[in-house]
Amino acid sequence: xxxxxxxxxxxxxxxxxxxxxxxxxxxxxxxxxxxxxxxxxxxxxxxxxxxxxxxxxxxxxxxxxxxxxxxxxxxxxxxxxxxxxxxxxxxxxxxxxxxxxxxxxxxxxxxxxxxxxxxxxxxxxxxxxxxxxxxxxxxxxxxxxxxxxxxxxxxxxxxxxxxxxxxxxxxxxxxxxxxxxxxxxxxxxxxxxxxxxxxxxxxxxxxxxxxxxxxxxxxxxxxxxxxxxxxxxxxxxxxxxxxxxxxxxx
Amino acid sequence: xxxxxxxxxxxxxxxxxxxxxxxxxxxxxxxxxxxxxxxxxxxxxxxxxxxxxxxxxxxxxxxxxxxxxxxxxxxxxxxxxxxxxxxxxxxxxxxxxxxxxxxxxxxxxxxxxxxxxxxxxxxxxxxxxxxxxxxxxxxxxxxxxxxxxxxxxxxxxxxxxxxxxxxxxxxxxxxxxxxxxxxxxxxxxxxxxxxxxxxxxxxxxxxxxxxxxxxxxxxxxxxxxxxxxxxxxxxxxxxxxxxxxxxxxxxxxxxxxxxxxxxxxxxxxxxxxxxxxxxxxxxxxxxxxxxxxxxxxxxxxxxxxxxxxxxxxxxxxxxxxxxxxxxx
Ligand SMILES: Nc1ncnc2c1ncn2[C@@H]1O[C@H](COP(=O)(O)OP(=O)(O)O)[C@@H](O)[C@H]1O
Ligand SMILES: [Mg+2]
Numbered sequence: 001x002x003x004x005x006x007x008x009x010x011x012x013x014x015x016x017x018x019x020x021x022x023x024x025x026x027x028x029x030x031x032x033x034x035x036x037x038x039x040x041x042x043x044x045x046x047x048x049x050x051x052x053x054x055x056x057x058x059x060x061x062x063x064x065x066x067x068x069x070x071x072x073x074x075x076x077x078x079x080x081x082x083x084x085x086x087x088x089x090x091x092x093x094x095x096x097x098x099x100x101x102x103x104x105x106x107x108x109x110x111x112x113x114x115x116x117x118x119x120x121x122x123x124x125x126x127x128x129x130x131x132x133x134x135x136x137x138x139x140x141x142x143x144x145x146x147x148x149x150x151x152x153x154x155x156x157x158x159x160x161x162x163x164x165x166x167x168x169x170x171x172x173x174x175x176x177x178x179x180x181x182x183x184x185x186x187x188x189x190x191x192x193x194x195x196x197x198x199x200x201x202x203x204x205x206x207x208x209x210x211x212x213x214x215x216x217x218x219x220x221x222x223x224x225x226x227x228x229x230x231x232x233x234x235x236x237x238x239x240x241x242x243x244x245x246x247x248x249x250x
Numbered sequence: 251x252x253x254x255x256x257x258x259x260x261x262x263x264x265x266x267x268x269x270x271x272x273x274x275x276x277x278x279x280x281x282x283x284x285x286x287x288x289x290x291x292x293x294x295x296x297x298x299x300x301x302x303x304x305x306x307x308x309x310x311x312x313x314x315x316x317x318x319x320x321x322x323x324x325x326x327x328x329x330x331x332x333x334x335x336x337x338x339x340x341x342x343x344x345x346x347x348x349x350x351x352x353x354x355x356x357x358x359x360x361x362x363x364x365x366x367x368x369x370x371x372x373x374x375x376x377x378x379x380x381x382x383x384x385x386x387x388x389x390x391x392x393x394x395x396x397x398x399x400x401x402x403x404x405x406x407x408x409x410x411x412x413x414x415x416x417x418x419x420x421x422x423x424x425x426x427x428x429x430x431x432x433x434x435x436x437x438x439x440x441x442x443x444x445x446x447x448x449x450x451x452x453x454x455x456x457x458x459x460x461x462x463x464x465x466x467x468x469x470x471x472x473x474x475x476x477x478x479x480x481x482x483x484x485x486x487x488x489x490x491x492x493x494x495x496x497x498x499x500x501x502x503x504x505x506x507x508x509x510x511x512x513x514x515x516x517x518x519x520x521x522x523x524x525x526x527x528x529x530x531x532x533x534x535x536x537x538x539x540x541x542x543x544x545x546x547x548x549x550x551x552x553x554x555x556x557x558x559x560x561x562x563x564x565x566x567x568x569x570x571x572x573x574x575x576x577x578x
Contacts (some may be wrong), residue, residue, distance in 0.1 A: 075463065090452065092448060095451065106441055107460040108460075112466070114440060114441055
């Protein structure tokens with residue numbers, strides 16, 4: 001089953017003299033979880049920013065289901081099914097957790113001209129928000145103001161918000177960082193249930209989690225792809241060991 | 251178990267009913283001066299409400315909002331024929347429409363701009379409007395336009411009220427204020443209004459969630475401009491003349507001060523701010539010719555000691571909150 005959803009070719013981003021992402025070719029398939037590893041500063045977050053449209057590519061292209069979306073705005077990419085979460089929590093702090101998700105879900109049924117209806121009463125959007133909160137393990141916290149949630153809970157909310165937009169592609173930037181062990185465990189379970197029906201790109205430092213859920217792993221160093229392949233291949237790769245895994249083992 | 255929000259709602263409802271009753275009965279107190287003053291304040295309250303849509307609910311600090319107030323006022327001044335009365339039901343929609351169009355035009359350029367630059371470009375556009383009315387034949391120069399007749403509210407042969415009568419004008423403006431307030435309350439709870447508040451809170455995330463932020467901001471800017479135009483029209487109707495000072499940056503600054511006084515991001519605050527601003531203005535100008543100094547000082551103290559404005563006094567510290575919190 002090789003259903004390519006998102007593919008890049010020669011994707012690059014330069015910041016002044018620094019090539020943060022350089023000539024990256026990567027393919028995301030529906031039904032596969034693709035993990036991206038690499039030391040800090042490798043360009044993982046920049047890669048996600050390029051795919052989500054938060055940053056413009058300086059070279060290369062991105063195709064989504066055959067369509068060239070390299071120049072598409074971030075909001076359009078979200079609407080056509082590319083959802084992302086942020087490494088640095090990016091929520092609506094003064095809104096309740098539920099409203100954070102409700103607003104995310106509302107983006108799929110925006111109804112801007114329904115000015116005489118109460119947004120909070122629209123059933124389909126409410127339910128989508130509730131499902132997302134539930135999936136991220138926040139069902140009991142919907143009524144709490146987001147800024148009053150614990151750091152770990154805010155990380156969960158970050159994921160719930162992407163889920164509420166019902167994306168086809170999920171770009172997750174270190175979703176487990178900052179979560180408690182139990183929640184991280186739950187999130188790994190969630191990723192497993194999402195994987196069959198989504199194309200997932202997972203940036204994550206937790207090696208155990210990555211090797212437990214990834215179908216494909218790409219290792220990045222200095223903005224470039226060092227190696228890409230099945231988990232067993234990556235684990236066995238001398239280059240990866242030298243450049244990355246080796247450091248972690250010591 | 252938690253009755254506090256309910257009690258708070260009850261108290262709010264009682265306060266609101268009392269305020270409405272007071273305003274409804276006010277002209278019966280007799281003094282024509284005060285009836286006209288409160289009419290003026292209610293017009294400014296509509297103006298402040300319109301700006302709150304931008305500043306308090308979309309996060310766009312416009313320093314040129316008087317431009318749309320002025321366009322609404324001038325629409326009446328320019329449309330009023332010299333030898334007969336203009337018709338309210340024709341000129342009012344044209345005035346509101348003209349202000350909306352002006353805001354749509356300016357908004358198309360400015361809502362792309364962020365932060366301090368937004369403040370500056372809205373001011374720059376407002377200055378351009380000012381000069382159009384101040385320095386061209388079209389605007390009839392710095393003296394403005396005096397209208398010889400008040401508009402009439404005739405529908406066919408039937409005239410429900412008389413706009414030459416200050417008490418009738420009072421109730422007409424009062425009705426407009428209530429309508430605008432209710433309209434905004436409803437609008438801000440709609441999907442559109444919630445999205446605006448999302449943009450105010452975190453524009454970047456809104457974009458990332460798929461909202462075409464530009465169009466939402468432009469719609470917000472246009473709605474705010476239209477309502478400012480309504481306020482301007484009512485002002486021209488009340489006073490029977492218009493001049494370029496209506497569009498001056500002082501006017502844009504004053505309405506911002508009203509919001510700051512009342513509390514940005516609260517509809518009650520916008521109304522309270524308009525009342526407080528004029529009350530302070532009247533009070534201080536009766537004491538000294540340097541009343542602007544006192545007014546400025548008062549506002550500075552207020553910003554320091556009551557950053558949420560008057561609306562925050564009632565313990566409404568949850569006013570920017572969206573969604574119903576479980577507790578606290
Ligand atoms: N907005 C930016 N401006 C300048 N340099 C940046 C910017 N974003 C990232 N970088 C640089 O690009 C490189 C890659 O960063 P990043 O993609 O965040 O790495 P990672 O997520 O793999 O830790 C780093 O050297 C970082 O300092
Ligand atoms: Mg990163």
